[in-house]
Amino acid sequence: MQTLTxxxxxxxxxxxxxxxxxxxxxxxxxxxxxxxIVMPNLKPPVTTVALAAAYRQRILSALPAGASFQPLxxxxxxxxxxxxxxDAAQSSGFVHGVKLYPAGATxxxxxxxTGLAKCDATLARMEKLGLPLLVHGEATDPAVDxxxxxxxxxxxxxxxxxxxxxxxxxxxxxxxxxDAADFVIGATSNVAATITAHHLLLNRNAMFQGGMRPHHYxxxxxxxxxxxxxxxxxxxxxxPKFFLGTDSAPHGKRTKEAACGCAxxxxxxxxxxxxxxxxxxxxALDKLEGFASFHGPDFYRLARNTDRITLIRKAWQVPxxxxxxxxxxxxxxxxxxxxxxxxxx
Ligand code: NCD
Ligand code: ZN
Numbered sequence: 001m002q003t004l005t006x007x008x009x010x011x012x013x014x015x016x017x018x019x020x021x022x023x024x025x026x027x028x029x030x031x032x033x034x035x036x037i038v039m040p041n042l043k044p045p046v047t048t049v050a051l052a053a054a055y056r057q058r059i060l061s062a063l064p065a066g067a068s069f070q071p072l073x074x075x076x077x078x079x080x081x082x083x084x085x086x087d088a089a090q091s092s093g094f095v096h097g098v099k100l101y102p103a104g105a106t107x108x109x110x111x112x113x114t115g116l117a118k119c120d121a122t123l124a125r126m127e128k129l130g131l132p133l134l135v136h137g138e139a140t141d142p143a144v145d146x147x148x149x150x151x152x153x154x155x156x157x158x159x160x161x162x163x164x165x166x167x168x169x170x171x172x173x174x175x176x177x178x179d180a181a182d183f184v185i186g187a188t189s190n191v192a193a194t195i196t197a198h199h200l201l202l203n204r205n206a207m208f209q210g211g212m213r214p215h216h217y218x219x220x221x222x223x224x225x226x227x228x229x230x231x232x233x234x235x236x237x238x239x240p241k242f243f244l245g246t247d248s249a250p251h252g253k254r255t256k257e258a259a260c261g262c263a264x265x266x267x268x269x270x271x272x273x274x275x276x277x278x279x280x281x282x283x284a285l286d287k288l289e290g291f292a293s294f295h296g297p298d299f300y301r302l303a304r305n306t307d308r309i310t311l312i313r314k315a316w317q318v319p320x321x322x323x324x325x326x327x328x329x330x331x332x333x334x335x336x337x338x339x340x341x342x343x344x345x
Contacts, residue, residue: 009292013245178230194245197274236284252328
């Protein structure tokens, strides 16, 4: 197969940032995806419907002329998010989920939840109204090995959470382990997961290939090959619980190539092409449309897109860097190297 035409995909986990940074990355997503679930980890975080409405307007205003991209907004859950904010979110029509960042787990998560018990009333409201909880699933106890944080989170947070709120609609975001894939497969139908392209394509060796590779450092961190294989199996299985979420997370080159570099891989420049490559490598291109274009909207109870995109098996070279901020550039994944699939313009 040399070309593949599929229903236009959506990105169910994306960091767009704000201001000039947002303006420079937004066209990459808007030219591929119809919609994206936009993460709320700004500084300060998007904790209310009013802040989400303002952020949504800034995104819409920054769109290239003629783009029909739709940002799907999320709220950042804190220890103090009132249950009434959930009612407002649900009736807003533009807030589609509430993000749980365990405090300290990742970039801009300091305002995150310090103890889920503090959120009981709010979570109960979400369960009742059917508003999904989007979970960054990593244990934050510094004593837990960084490669074990997702598996430990399942036992210490996810299982008790679903025991208390069995009807809560949960997206286990950017899963990285066989443990998480197996957990989602075995869970009830209200539990789903997103998987990034980089976790399908790379294992943890990629962070240390010939030296430290800061552009392969993200959270949750890349895992060993057995986990990558389990993720590929889940993504290409046709199971509607798994769908596309790039977790494209832009950081300036200087903040990545530093003594304490930021976590995040920028992948929006090839947001669907990298997945085509991963599915092709498993001879599963026939499963890409379900994963990229159907399972997400079905879970979020939104209509599927109706227009289509065409991918071509034609290699292109990724630029070594791209514009980001006035004083810093962005280093996209695969910089200076080829990607096997292109998007037909
Ligand atoms: C994300 C970011 O930079 O905002 N970083 C990352 O490595 N994925 C935060 C996140 O999703 O954990
Ligand atoms: Zn993310």
